[in-house]
Amino acid sequence: MTRRPAIVHLIGFPSAGKYTIAKALAQLAGGAGERYVVIDNHHTSNVIFAALDVDGVRELPATVWDRVGEVREAVLRTIEELSPPEWSFVFTNVLTERNPADAAVVDRLADLAANGTSPTFQSASRA
Numbered sequence: 001m002t003r004r005p006a007i008v009h010l011i012g013f014p015s016a017g018k019y020t021i022a023k024a025l026a027q028l029a030g031g032a033g034e035r036y037v038v039i040d041n042h043h044t045s046n047v048i049f050a051a052l053d054v055d056g057v058r059e060l061p062a063t064v065w066d067r068v069g070e071v072r073e074a075v076l077r078t079i080e081e082l083s084p085p086e087w088s089f090v091f092t093n094v095l096t097e098r099n100p101a102d103a104a105v106v107d108r109l110a111d112l113a114a115n116g117t118s119p120t121f122q123s124a125s126r127a
Contacts, residue, residue, distance in 0.1 A: 005085065005086060005087055005088040005089075006036070006088040006089075006113075007088070007089055007091070007109060007112055007113035008022075008025065008036075008088070008089070008090040008091070009090075009091045009092075009093065009106070009109050010022055010090065010091065010092045010093070011092075011093050011094070011095050011106075012092075012094065013094060014094055018040075018041075018092035018093075019038070019040050019042075019092055022038045022040065022090040022091075022092050023038055025090055026038050026090060029088065034088060035084070035086065035087045035088065036087075036088045036089065036090055037083075037087055037088070037089050037090070038089075038090045038092070039075060039089055039090070039091045039092070040091075040092045041091075041092050041093045041094060043075070044068055044071045044072040044075060045068045045071075047071055048064060048067045048068050048071060049064075052064065065101065069101070069105075072105070072108075073108075076108060076109075076112055079112065080112065080115075091109060093105060
């Protein structure tokens with residue numbers, strides 16, 4: 001029986017250790033002959049932040065999170081359409097229950113997990 005790839009989603013406050021745990025999980029899986037790819041929240045936000053004057057103090061324009069979401073969606077579509085189907089992924093995020101957009105991130109990753117990570121498992125919304 002072939003094991004289906006995993007989607008692991010680590011959610012926590014900044015500096016809580018999400019990335020450290022994700023890297024350790026990927027390393028442990030690698031030792032067992034499996035491929036776990038870490039997609040840290042900084043992979044999707046820093047590319048947008050680099051084009052702005054982000055200093056961690058000034059408030060960001062609200063629309064910046066729309067752009068981060070566009071990058072995240074491009075990564076998820078790449079996983080669905082192009083990544084090897086046997087790869088597993090570990091995502092990290094800083095999310096809150098108060099933000100409806102954050103709930104959508106969780107739902108999207110649940111959809112990815114339910115529908116697989118190869119073209120033969122594309123989500124119904126993309127078919």
